[in-house]
Amino acid sequence: MVDLRELVEGRPSDKEDLAEFGVGDNVRLMLWITERTARGEETRRLQPFEGTVIKIKKGLTANFTVRRVQRGFGVERTIPLTSPRLESLSVTRRGKVRRAKLTYLRGRTGRAARVKEANRV
Amino acid sequence: MSVSMQAGMLGRKVGMLTRYDDAGRAYGATVIEFADNVITQVRTVDRDGYSAVQVGTIGDRKRTTRAQRGHLKASGQDQLSMTALTEFRTSETDGLDVGASLSVDRFESGMYVDVTARTKGRGFQGVVKRWDFAGGPKTHGQSDRWRAPGSIGAGTSPGRVFKGKKMPGHMGNRSRTILNQLVVEVDLARGLIFLAGNVPGPNGSLVEVRQARKKSVDPVKVVIVPVVSEEDTDVSETPIGEVGTVSISSDEAVAETNEQSSENESLDTQDEVPADDEGEQS
Numbered sequence: 001m002v003d004l005r006e007l008v009e010g011r012p013s014d015k016e017d018l019a020e021f022g023v024g025d026n027v028r029l030m031l032w033i034t035e036r037t038a039r040g041e042e043t044r045r046l047q048p049f050e051g052t053v054i055k056i057k058k059g060l061t062a063n064f065t066v067r068r069v070q071r072g073f074g075v076e077r078t079i080p081l082t083s084p085r086l087e088s089l090s091v092t093r094r095g096k097v098r099r100a101k102l103t104y105l106r107g108r109t110g111r112a113a114r115v116k117e118a119n120r121v
Numbered sequence: 122m123s124v125s126m127q128a129g130m131l132g133r134k135v136g137m138l139t140r141y142d143d144a145g146r147a148y149g150a151t152v153i154e155f156a157d158n159v160i161t162q163v164r165t166v167d168r169d170g171y172s173a174v175q176v177g178t179i180g181d182r183k184r185t186t187r188a189q190r191g192h193l194k195a196s197g198q199d200q201l202s203m204t205a206l207t208e209f210r211t212s213e214t215d216g217l218d219v220g221a222s223l224s225v226d227r228f229e230s231g232m233y234v235d236v237t238a239r240t241k242g243r244g245f246q247g248v249v250k251r252w253d254f255a256g257g258p259k260t261h262g263q264s265d266r267w268r269a270p271g272s273i274g275a276g277t278s279p280g281r282v283f284k285g286k287k288m289p290g291h292m293g294n295r296s297r298t299i300l301n302q303l304v305v306e307v308d309l310a311r312g313l314i315f316l317a318g319n320v321p322g323p324n325g326s327l328v329e330v331r332q333a334r335k336k337s338v339d340p341v342k343v344v345i346v347p348v349v350s351e352e353d354t355d356v357s358e359t360p361i362g363e364v365g366t367v368s369i370s371s372d373e374a375v376a377e378t379n380e381q382s383s384e385n386e387s388l389d390t391q392d393e394v395p396a397d398d399e400g401e402q403s
Contacts, residue, residue, distance in 0.1 A: 001325060002154055002311060004136045032145060061139050085145040 008060055008082060023102060024095025024115045025053050027066060029079065030087040046087055049077055052095065052115055054102035067105060069113070074106060094118040129209045129331025130158045130223050131178040132314075134238065136324045140305065140315065150305060151320045153236075153328060155312045158223040161196040161206060173210045174217050180205030181327065196220045207329055225312050233301045233333035238322040242294030252287040297321045301336040 021027055028050040035043050051068030054076070062081040067074060079086050096118035105113050135152040142148060155178075162175035177193065182204040185193065193203060197220045211217065228234065248254040248270040257266030270289070274282045299320060306315040320328055 001133060001135055002152070002313065004138060004152065007135075007138055007152060007313075034144060080139060080147060082139065082141075083145065083147070084141050 004060060021053060021064075021089065021091050022095075023053050023056055023100055024097035024118070025091050026050065026093035026095065026115075027053055028090050028092050029066060029077075030089075031077075031079070032085045032087055050092065051075070051077075052102065052105065054105055055100070067102075069109070126210050126212045126334075127227065127332045128160075128174045128176065128211050128217060128223060129207075129234075129329055130155055130225070130227065131176055131205055131207055132156075132328050132330055134320050134322055134324055134326055134328050135313070137319065138315075140317075148317055149319060151302075151316045151318065153314050153316065153320070153330060155225050155314075159196055159198055159203070160217055160219055160221045160223065161193055161198065161203075162208075163217060163219055164208070171210065172213060173208045175206055175208045176223060177203045177206045178327075179203060205327055209329075209331055225307060225309055225314060228304050228307050228314050228330070230304050230306050232304050233336040234304055234316065234330050235298055235300050235333050236302055236316070236320050236328055236330050237296060237298040238320055238326060238328040240293045240295055240297050240321040241323050243292040245290065246292040247289045248287060251289065251292045254287070301333050 028048055030046045030048055032044055033047045035045065037043060049066060049068070051066040054065050054067045056062070056064040063078050064081065065076050065078045067076045069075070094117060095115040097115055102115070105115075132153040132155040135154050137149050137151050139147050140150040158176050158178050160174050161177040164171060164173040164175070166172050177196070177198065179202045182202075184201040185204050189204065190201075243250070247268050249256045249268045254268075254270060256268040257263055257271065259267055270287075273286055273288070299318070302320070303317040304314055305317050308314070314330070322328065
């Protein structure tokens, strides 16, 4: 039988993609969103989303979750690595963390919800 | 039934993948792989009272029995491993001769198929899992009643339990057919098709894929000329073959499916996205 991994589109491997960023890093995503104007026309534009990577799921359906606090509300977006909506991703700050999933950030606000900065590149 | 029936094929469920529609929404797609499909027997109306083709492919057992080998000899097949045989009813058996091979190009993206396969076996299961019973209360002085079936009928009258009463028993490992699965892609080089949605059974199991009996080509994926509007089409009166011409009519299977567009209302749902969108969690 064919190997399913060969059939996943738009992604060479976990290794190549996930080397770029890790849990705890601050990343800036450019995401394609579709809007409807007042006249009902659909338009596409790029919307930035910047926050902390709090989890990365690997495998065939690899995805990652980015969290930020926006106007007092915690906002998390989970994006499949293969998503065509994900235009670009850039790391704005490297975080130093000791666990794989930063779900503990959800219960914290302000200074308690910070991630230490790492010295790695 | 005026539907023209095409021979289906026997394939294997490879597994599922995430795919994206034009709007970037994620949906699950099942990959089905087809090995050699050979016609091993042809049933005709004259001889058998109905027309069908028997299709063989590599099955789950390692080798055929002597009896099976004798049967396969007619099709020129001496493959020891061709243990999976299935009959597909067809409207005519023209061009389908014993020994001929079926190719994945019978399928075309945009068409609908019905998929028959055995579900995963679940063994002996209670009523809660098997029939979605609610079970009993956990608290209020109850004990040992969490997953109990409750009453199974009235008393002296009728004095028996009705046939078909839902009870514990064996669950799964039975043939199920999923209707109207959309073919989203056909990979001729590798002998694969991609279906939107899921298919019964574990990965690696044998599945029968045939042209959908109740739904024709998908209007979103396949351009149909001319566009038939709802007003000037009486669904029941549509003459076969006059609904439109499929742009990719090189494929016999799709040309045939177009003839049976009994669901003309679907022609107008052009802006609907066919796939179940799970969407990205945002």
